[in-house]
Amino acid sequence: MLKKTLMSAVLAASGVAALLPMAASAQQYIVRVAPPPAIVETVPAPRPGYVWAEGHHEWRGNHYVWVQGHWLRERPGYAWNNPHWVQRGNGEWVLLGGNWDRHERQAYRDRDRDGVPNRWDHDRDGDGVPNHRDRYPGDPRRS
Template sequence: VQYQAPPPPRYEVAPHPRRGMVWVPGHWEWRGHRHVWMQGYWVKARPGYHYREPRWVEHGGRWNMQPGGWDRDGDGVPNRHDRDRDGDGVPNRYDHRPDNPYRR
């Protein structure tokens, strides 16, 4: 959590798409006592998942870095905190198979 807003993002030319890879754009990270630009990079794609980019979010004058990660159902909630991991409409605590790979 920081009180200082991150600088505006730097312009980066996104490379051509690669099969089986996802481009993570560059972003600012807080290191020590200052913001440091982290250049974009490739990560291996995970079938059935959507990659959520790292981003800064402000809450009441404080800035919080939300790291990037994989999201199975595309709702923006990291799956370890997700209330319905397989997206079938049944909350995990009532679902006998919360990670059903055959959901429709």
């Protein structure tokens, strides 16, 4: 009996310990200083099986540091959300993104708000007509 209880305790502790590195790696920066303008980087030609992660500023210590863009190995069924700064109403700046989202969750969010018409914006063909009003939502030559 004591052996089973001890084994259960060890398994439970190892399960909690396994979650700690994931929680520690998910950082959220909240600062009161506006980020500097993004540095313009040349995006290399597409690479099969990889996704380009755009460069961005991160808050480290007490100042911003530029993190260069880089390739990430593609994850089937997931979409990469590039990190970007958003200002809250109270004057704080929050770094969002920098993570993988399942495609279904991304579609559920309705739109990615990047200004580029795509299937997440409910305008699959990019003709400016929302899919629910477009007679041919998959064909950019018809509206």
